Amino acid sequence: MNTTNRVKLSIMMFLEFFIWGSWFVTLGTFLDKNLSASGSETAAVFSTQSWGAIVAPFIIGLIADRFFNAEKILGVLHLLGAALMYQMYNAADISVFYPYVLGYMILYMPTLALVNSVSFNQMKDPEKEFSPIRIWGTIGWIAAGLIISYVFVWDSAEALSEGLLKNTFLMAGIASLALGLFSFTLPKTPPKVAAGEKVKVGDILGLDALKLLKDKNFAIFFISAILICIPLAFYYQNAHPFLSNIGVEGPTGKMAIGQISEALFLLLIPFFFKKYGFKKTILVGMLAWSVRYLLFAYGNAGELSFMILIGIALHGICYDFFFVSGQIYTNSKAGERYKSAAQGLITLATYGVGMLIGFEVAGWITDTYKGANGAADWKMVWLIPSGIALVVFLLFALTFNDNKKIEDEVIGH
Known part of the structure; x- marks a missing residue:
């Protein structure tokens, strides 16, 4: 793999998990402090991750693997995700917040497979080449947490009382917008399934x-x-x-x-x-x-x-x-x-x-x-x-x- 592609894939992984780490870690506290959500309401919001995981194979198997380049779908999903993040940032009630987070997770969970597909498509020896690139995802998640606590201090008692934790969605949205645009510069990753080839739900x-x-x-x-x-x-x-x-x-x-x-x-x-x-x-x-x-x-x-x-x-x-x-x-x-x-x-x-x-x-x-x-x-x-x-x-x-x-x-x- 050439150096340019290695750098691009590393940036992609960093942003992919920076986005997730920017809001998901603090989500429970946000729901409690900002939206006064009950335990069952909080459970419903967190369950959107599971619904996204259930829907993801269909998006990947029926769309990404058959019709469009993976990097283009990755870009579109993150651009749509940025818009939904902004709506989550503005939501003042759990009933308003829930549809947006459900829509977001249905869009985001497939991107976890897409970033892997884009990466593997550029590798001659994935067993050796993937880990040094995937580690940037972990670094991205860690960076998000450190920025929230030690740069903006949005999770301090004073910031929580002022409702500033909602800014995590704004940070995630900006990163999602950046990755959405950046995705169109990633190496081309064409569909895996040949045109006209049937794909069974059981296979997906x-x-x-x-x-x-x-x-x-x-x-x-x-x-x-x-x-x-x-x-x-x-x-x-x-x-x-x-x-x-x-x-x-x-x-x-x-x-x-x-x-x-x-x-x-x-x-x-x-x-x-x-x-x-x-x-x-x-x-x-x-x-x-x-x-x-x-x-x-x-x-x-x-x-x-x-x-x-x-x-x-x-x-x-x-x-x-x-x-x-x-x-x-x-x-x-x-x-x-x-x-x-x-x-x-x-x-x-x-x-x-x-x-x-x-x-x-x-x-x-x-x-x-x-x-x-x-x-x-x-x-x-x-x-x-x-x-x-x-x-x-x-x-x-x-x-x-x-x-x-x-x-x-x-x-x-």
Whole structure:
């Protein structure tokens, strides 16, 4: 790949995740402080991510892969997204805000696949070339959090009381506009499917990979992946409001520790696979969810603030050791014929179905454990998902018995 394209793809990745990190991390606090949303209303807003993940394969499979260049669709989606971000910035009521965020997530979620398509189309050796470009996405997400907390200070107590957190949507909208325009300068990525070639809905959704569920161990992993998304949803939905409400300074910037951790632990996965195997690696990831929520339940912004910071830093183990390991395991089980279908199915199951259930449960629990003053009982809000993660951990530990060696494949990736 020439240097110009490498720089362009790196900028694309930076902006793609800068946009997401600009508003999604602080969304729960915004809904609480600016729109006075209930737990169930907050759950409905966060669930738009899941609806976007469910719709995304259709946009990619029926439009991007058949009719238009990926970089052009990427540009159009981000330009439309910028307009919706501006509407979200102006929304003063949850009933006005919800349709815009739903429309936005339906447009944004397909772009996650599109930036990968544009990148892979320029690579001769994706296994070596993709990571140095994808890391700029993580850097973009971290940069957004640091800017919010330490440059504009929109998440401080004073700024929250003045309603300034809504400016995150303006920042995201400007970045979306920039990426929308920049996308038209990206390397050309023509449609993958030849004109006139039929595309089945089952192929788009990865339904052919359902045959893998005949394998008992894969079925156990599949169900566990859906269930572990329930406690995962609590983090996305409640972590920022929790940090803000207990008085942690610069909560958005501190949450960026999770992304730094994610990048570091990604490098350790091959070592863990080789030394401990898939089952132990994924069990560590599951147990980490339970431990981090215990730390949140009993930590505070004062003398026990170190517990909160450790809980945030555990994000790398929580995410990488379960989800990235799970993607590798799925790849090894699927074989050449079903690899793409299997990854599509596991994404649909986790970010679609699993997270959809998780956000609803998180919203219900948050509403259930609210005091007379309307403040959440954070101890219970975190103990419940900690218990759920522990149950999933035990079920997986007792029922999963796949001892197939897949370390060689992992090291190769």
